[in-house]
Amino acid sequence: MSHRVGVLGATGAVGQRFVQLLDGHPTFELACVTASDASAGDSYAEAAKWRLDTPIPDEVGELTVRETSAEALPDDLDLLFSSLPSGVAAEVEPDLCEAGYVVSSNSSNDRLADDVPLTIPEINPGHLDLIEVQRDERGWDGALIKNPNCSTITMVPTLAALTEFGLERVHVSTLQAVSGAGYSGVTSMEIIDNAVPHIGGEEAKMETESRKLLGEFDGAELTHHDAEVAASCNRIPTIDGHLENVFAELADDPSVDEVREAMASYPGADLHSSPESLIHVFGADHPERPQPRMDRMRGDGMQVVAGGVQPTPRGVKYNCLAHNTIRGAAGASVLNGELLADTGWL
Template sequence: MAVRVGVLGATGAVGQRLIQLLDPHPDFDLVALTASDESADRPYREVAKWRVDTPIPADVAEMTVTRTAPDAVPDDVELLFSSLPSGVGERVEPAFCEAGYVVSSNSSNDRNADDVPLTIPEVNADHIDLLEVQRDTRGWDGALVKNPNCSTITMVPTLAALDRAFGLESVHVATLQAVSGAGYDGVTSMEIIDNAIPHIGGEERKMESEARKLLGSFDGAEVRWHDADVAASCNRIPTLDGHLENVWADTNETVTAEGAADAMREYPSLDLHSSPDPLIHVFEEPDRPQPRLDRMRGGGMAVTAGGFRETEGGVQYNCLAHNTIRGAAGASVLNGELLLNDGWL
């Protein structure tokens, strides 16, 4: 029997992607949608300006939207996917967890909290067991798990492959990020057409901290962050979807371009519905990956990499992922599959 699930913040860009992924999902039955008080008690089709590249599911279009509050969501919903703004999430998500709901969240609040798992299932699935510490510490019947920032998700699987094979010492990354990462109203056309913006507020800090937590080790009581130095420079460019990143990684052991490519090519996927096989698609061509050509590999859930060359201390390469699928909604759904697979629901 499918697990009954809901979406918090269902009218936004990530909320719409969540609906697109959840409506046909074999393990989840989408039964609840929440939004702002102004949208509550109205059909979803009336309050959502649908902008996803597939039609709005007919059954979802007629669902009644509720307030984003625990007393407004049916208590038989087992899992909630959150795409709330972080300022709302930091207030609302704990209330849902206290009320007994399990929340898989894309919101940035609490990602680096000591007792909150920050997970990419193919990289650090064992960190999900931090939920035992969370429940003991907070006294919740529910639980809160986070996926990382969209730019972090793009590079971390490739770094995990390098770390497993050669050890990771330091990382420098320059991102070329799509406008959809800022939300529909985030960057105006006058700002971004014929332009590039060499600053995305808070993005560098997120990449630098989240990567170290994701690559860290869990000893049953706490996550010990990876000791690699991570430095990021984040840039907005006029592509619609797909974050392209240029990565320079120094490794503990000597690595060749071919060895780095093989490590990524051989990095394993998981036996979960949304985890693609291969997880990392490696290109031989020096001019790939490219956002328009490669963002939808693996249904938008694969990471692609190419352009490998050796450097004095390690390797340089390019990587790409679809920022609203693998980098946001799909990541939350994948964490939901992990929660189900590991018996947290």
């Protein structure tokens, strides 16, 4: 079954990824794009300063950009994908849900709200049932679902694989690509020949979102995982692909081979955009991997890559990597949309 969808904030960096990923999608037909009021009325090809390495799909380039409001949208859309700035999204998304639209959003607002599903389909698809709680509490006919921050989504699949060993504490240091800040987010003079050991709000997102994603939903209330998480986030001069150094303390004492096998065998989801193997794991013969330039496009940019697994006195340490604007942003929202369609919420 085909679903007509729209992209909110379609001219930005993540919005352009949405357009790219939806081109030729077997389930979703992109029928509407929105942007700021200044772009409304222009064709998408005119409004978008296209930055990606594939051309704008012809049929999308001809779409007229609409204002980002419930009044400006057609009423026959089954799903909206949101890449709005969080301040704008906090105002617009609830209005759209109240008007009956289902919104799969990459924006950071409301990710930690008690009644908003924060979902990675391979990790916690059952959290989608929070939509029933959300509709009861807010009186919405629509629904709001979120994917996590790009740095969180890189780490959490590997942590989910480690929960069988009793995950107790996590320390992570990130090496994050400049595209995570948007096209104009980091100036060339700031990042070339440099590294910036601070990304505003990023550490708190990793420390809280990860515990929500790994938490338990009993049908009425979601309880966060009790592991302690501490993060240090750094911007480095790579274009795409967040690399992270993770130190996980475990109640059990698994071998390195057991840890690798737990990650490599962690199941994907039976959805179009989910890779067959969620986590690719490099063995001891490739201690230098993963690397952003070499590994970010594995699984069409939707696979998490891990390597450098070594024992520590209290658990293991390893590196993990994911493409931050595909698996970490637009691709994650599209995958959540596929989950919504597959489970009958559209």
